[in-house]
Amino acid sequence: MHKQGFKYQKLAVHIEHQITTGQLKNGDRLCSIRDFSKRHGISLNTAKACYQLLEAKGLISVKPKSGYFVQYQPHQPADKNANFLSYPRQVSNLELLLEIQQAAISADQIHLGTIQIDPRWIPLDNLRRSLNRAIKHCKPEDFLHCDRQGHIQLRSALVELWREDGIYIPTEQVFISSGCMPALALLIQILSHEKDSIIVTSPTFNGQLQQIANLKRKIIEIPASSQGIDLERLEQVMQSGQAKLCLLTANFQNPLGYCLSHQEKQHIAKLAEKYQCFILEDDVFAECGYQIERPLPIKYWDQAGYVIWCGSISKSLSHAYRIGWFCLGEQAMAFTSKILSQNQMVNTPLQLGLADFIYSKAYREHLSHLHHILQAQVRAYIAYIQATFAEFLLECHMPKGGYILWLKLRPEINSVELYHQAKAHHISIVPGLVFSEDGKHQHYIRLNAGHILDEKMKQAITTLAQCSRILYLQHTF
Known part of the structure; x- marks a missing residue:
């Protein structure tokens, strides 16, 4: 493994020298991975690793069905994340x-x-009252079946809650899940295939990395800090076409705690549209801010329908209730039948109890x-x-x-x-x-x-x- 790693890095340094010295010019087409491996007497995996390293450094780019091309801009200002490599890799540990x-x-x-x-801090008395009222006023049909999309009362209650915060989501786009993580797992499986890559920040929530690994997907990391995400790197990775799915948190990210600006969220929504890359927005901490106003999600600026907004009450109320939600955009509505067939049904009395808790204003309080x-x-x-x-x-x-x-x-x-x-x-x-x-x-x-x-x-x-x-x-x- 160490010999192979040294080989691809040595080859990458050689090609980088050819690019930076002008021997290979901007726009020049490189040979295919197969030809490259034959020319240097290396395996296909080593050749691919070499190209991925050059691509991560922003020296080359890939065009679907065309191949690899030199992409070098020598006069760009220094990148503080220049040494950070963004390429597909397995989750370890x-x-x-x-x-x-x-x-x-x-x-x-x-x-x-x-x-x-x-x-x-959990308002148990108010929760008990809401659950009791919900059971008392249940209709007979509520005990006959569970709607796989979620009970209309809870979906309507959430839509009303979000409307108070300036977020407008059609009720038909809201799906109830047994928590945010099950929703993300379902969506990852439907919107991607095994061995596909998913864009994540570094660092990101360890539970998400574990889930991605269990689903047999790879990750492409982009650098982040307590100030936010490297949006230039995000665009570079989206533009490369190496991933068509991105898992992000814009509000109070775990573990960094940043909250992106309106301009940054709007920019991400536009990038998703430009490169047709789905954004899975994990927004579980948004209601745990220090201000009365709830920060707006990326979804707020989603005009093309590539952002899927996910959340739950696990961080703001209790994870024990196992109730979450996700809101599809227009581009994902085509997968509705598949989503409904695989979505885990959620306990109806609990859904109705949470709906009452929201409508009674106890949740807002x-x-x-x-x-x-x-x-x-x-x-x-x-x-x-x-x-x-x-x-x-x-x-x-x-x-x-x-x-x-x-x-x-x-x-x-x-x-x-x-x-x-x-x-x-x-x-x-x-x-x-x-x-x-x-x-x-x-x-x-x-x-x-x-x-x-x-x-x-x-x-x-x-x-x-x-x-x-x-x-x-x-x-x-």
């Missing part, structure tokens, strides 16, 4: 991802990594209360972490919404080692390694700030800082 998933449901762990709000709680709670977590981790913490940005903290630790602290150290103390965290494939997040960790910062959580953070100190000393002496 599946065993670690599964281990983290199992730890997240373990009763003997202090869940400092699993993203969930404290159960004490809950969100208004949650805005203030989360902002104060996240700030308290950051202050405590900064004080406790003072000598080991390099970055801990205040997210623009939600309750996820993305910590950059000193490079001497390996996040996987810290994960195992914490686990030995019955503390679950998520190491940065599993949020990307580019290997740039080895000393990052993700923490949950959704729980009340009580003495139990403070002690867990203190213990985590002590584990960090041990690792730091081990790697410096």
